[in-house]
Amino acid sequence: MEPQWTTLEESTSISQVGEPSSSKRAPQKRLPAAGKTLVNELYALHPYPPTELKETYLKRIRALPGCDYYTLDKLNLLLYSRRVRSGLAGNGGRQLDVHQPTRQTTSDDILYPSFRKQTGVVSKLEVLISEKPRANDTLIKIWAKRLDVEEDDVLTWVEAWRAEHEEATSSVEPARQSAPVAHLPTPGSSRSPEPLFVHIPLAAKQELSALLTPSEPFFEHGIPSKSSPTDELRRFIRSLPTVDVPDLEPPDFENASVEVINKWFDGHTERMSMFLRHVESGRYKRYGLKPSFLKTSRESTKQEETGVPSRFDQRIGPPSPNLVRIVRSDG
Helix, strand or coil, X not given: CCCCCCCCCCCCCXXXXXXXXXXXXXXXXXXXXXXXHHHHHHHHHCCCCCHHHHHHHHHHHHCCCCCCCCCHHHHHHHHHXXXXXXXXXXXXXXXXXXXXXXXXXXXXXXXXXXXXXXXXXXXXXXXXXXXXXXXXXXXXXXXHHHXXXXXXXXXXXXXXXHHHHHHHHHHHHHHHHHCCCCCCCCCCCCXXXXXXXXXXXXXXXXXXXXXXXXXXXXXXXXXXXXCCHHHHHHHHHHCCCCXXXXXXXXXXXXXXXXXXXXXXXXXXXXXXXXXXHHHHHCCCHHHCCCHHHHHHHHHHHHHHHCCCCCHHHHHHCCCCHXXXXXXXXXX
């Protein structure tokens, strides 16, 4: 039996039957010159740019016409190829970046190495130590835990801070002590205000000092033997309350009239009488001036009546010639 053959149409060819079908590839897009300029600029800034910087330049590249397809992977690949051509990287390995200066080691890196892995540790510790300058070990442990650093490093930092603070304080104190105290400038001519307290004149102080006896001092606690009665009385009178009688300045005995001199003596007599009355009444007892010392005054008066010189006359001496001349002219 003869085999049956299938007759092919004239439009069908052998080449059409056995030829495989294939799809056309899309042409590869290339970065325009403006995009390459931006990539060169980025590489010049840093061969290993940080992610934030790469994203910034990627946005600028994608903003160019026809470059919206560009991705971060393409940019990383292009930067890598540049590093390979420059000898900074090869076989996929990252080498030392010659454009990036090496970081210098500081004293903080040596003393507190764990501080490098966190930012702002020292500034935060300064805030904490200013509020708790005497922090104990428990607080330091809490600080280290919250700041995510080593406890030993925090303890070392606190000890160093205290040492520097104490040294600064000790250097400031002597400077304060040696600094001169500022005073207001003294005017060339000034007028002093009126005194707040009335002072007993020198003659009255001398008269009172004559009334003192060594066996009965003014002060209950005793007086040092090296001080004279006049000095002791002067110091005592400064501490007395205000005398009610106004204190008149002594007149110029050479040129003053008899009326002025008599007025001054009358005020002096009245002032002394009031002072003795206050002593007798016990007003000055709390100052150590006891009423019993007035016995000496009375004894002196009796001696004057009998013609015996009193201690007051012996201490004061004879009157001055000027005073004798004034009294004679008055007579």
